Amino acid sequence: MSTRQTLRAGVLGCGEIGRRGHIPGFQAAGIEVVAVCDTNLPRAQTVAKEMHVSRAYADYKELLADPDIDVVSVGLPNVLHAPVTIAALEAGKHVLCEKPFATSPALAEQMIAASRRAGKMLSINQHLRFEGSSRAMREAVAEGRLGHVYLADVRMIRSSGIPGYGSWFTNKDMAGAGALYDIGVHMLDLAMFLLGFPKVTAVRGMLSSALGEQKIGLGGWGIDRGTSGRFDVDDTAIAHIALADGGLIRLIVTWAAFGASEERVTLFGTQGGADRSPDRYGRDTPLRFYQAGKGGMDAVIPDLSRYPSGGASASIASFISAIRGESPLMVKPEEALQTTRILELIQQSALSGREIAA
Ligand SMILES: NC(=O)c1ccc[n+]([C@@H]2O[C@H](COP(=O)([O-])OP(=O)(O)OC[C@H]3O[C@@H](n4cnc5c(N)ncnc54)[C@H](O)[C@@H]3O)[C@@H](O)[C@H]2O)c1
Structure with missing residues (x-):
């Protein structure tokens, strides 16, 4: 060096x-x-x-x-x-x-x-944290504007997204798990980040590989992807993650489903809500905050222009800045350890068919 x-x-x-x-x-x-x-x-x-x-x-x-x-x-x-x-x-x-x-x-x-x-x-590289909508939601939660967030509902549905049959992605020895590790970790990390990495008390998980085993739902990702070959990982992961403050994270991710593709994060709080859905609201204004209004619930479109753009570039720039001592480390390995523990509990629960205490 x-x-x-x-x-x-x-x-x-x-x-x-x-x-x-x-x-x-x-x-x-x-x-x-x-x-x-x-x-x-x-x-x-x-x-x-x-x-x-x-x-x-x-x-x-x-x-x-x-x-x-x-x-x-x-x-x-x-x-x-x-x-x-x-x-x-x-x-x-x-x-x-x-x-x-x-x-x-x-x-x-x-x-x-x-x-x-x-x-x-x-x-x-948990780059979803760097999206403007993620920053805006985290600020709203941290400032208490949503009250107590009792449900974080996160989902990433890909109707055809299996990254190649026979690639390392679908080989348990190389990947460890399928959709759970590929996209579940993104949505779980995001939910935990938005809620400020709360204490988890119990996890109930379900994994499915039903579409992958039928060799349907092939997607575009993966440089060495084939159309046949080994598939012994999950294509779908669902979890209920109970939090010590009484709240819940509900996670649904799938590489392949008979349903429309969707990426969505919804926070339900006692004083307000937040809903990030590029599919529903458009890529340019993907976020709505919900608050009590005269006639019921008002939807507010926040201005995200004051946040830097996200993606891997933002994540890398932030890491470089932390190495130089110019800003704190945004994605701490201790947080990723907490997420890794939850991912393991999801797998244990799926295997046993029972809720597992954290
Ligand atoms: N943060 C994100 O949004 C994001 C997006 C895509 C992939 N990923 C992650 O990045 C990792 C790679 O995914 P990918 O989509 O680029 O996979 P990929 O299959 O496209 O690329 C993996 C590369 O690693 C090479 N490789 C395999 N074993 C090697 C070794 N021992 N030494 C050197 N090279 C080796 C392969 O030849 C291949 O070129 C995965 O862990 C995946 O989860 C993250």
Whole structure:
């Protein structure tokens, strides 16, 4: 590790998120990406050439040994997040890991311990937190404008969104879980963020793989996707998460469903409500606040223009700012550990068919 003032990045994984999210995100933040890595070396070399990156490695250990690199992103299949993140921290790099943070709470704890030992920053690309609508909802909750939020209803329904039959996404040994880890973690993290990471008391979960097993619902994501091959993960995850303050998070996510695609976050509070639905209200003004009015409930369209735009670029810019000490870390690994514990409880509950105490 050098003592240069200028940060330089390495990107691990040249698949969809590495190419579309991480490299452009670092570059937009003014950080030079000096190396990329992918076991598919021709893929890494092509991406490096197209995106003005000077080095391409096939082995992540070679990239981690590169002294020019201060910060890395981990955009690899889920089961690699923990070992590669720990190796990167031990090599003295700051790490932005993809979601899901880890495939078990024990691994998440080891990642946090490695970050503390190394004195390097660790964060997770939970970029939905950076959307203007998420910021506005979080402010409303934190300022008490909604009163006590007794229900956070979060859903991401993709009617045809299975990321390739036979890809790592649908292989339990590589992914750990399916829709639960792919999109469930996004919506769960968002709900927990909006509510200020409340204490959870019990979880009831249900997982289904009925459409995936029929090989229907194929979607567009996944660089190595096929139309046949192994599928042994969930395509749907549903959970009721009971909170110590008496509230509830209801989570519904699915990669494939006989129903319309929808992404929605609704907060029901004792003094007001919030509803984020790009499908219902349009992408430009996706959020409504609800408050008591003369004739019943008034819907208010908030001005989101004062919030910076979201996405992976906002998440990466925020992480870089935290490394430089210019702002606090927005996505803390301890929060991701809490989310990882809930994801495990959802799986345990689904297996046992019972509610599990947290
Ligand atoms: N934050 C988000 O919104 C978001 C969006 C998409 C994906 N992701 C996450 O990013 C990760 C990658 O997803 P993706 O869609 O880019 O997958 P992908 O299949 O498109 O890309 C993964 C890449 O990793 C490479 N790879 C596999 N094993 C490797 C190894 N040992 N060393 C180096 N390279 C290796 C593969 O060759 C492939 O190019 C997943 O954890 C996924 O959950 C996050």
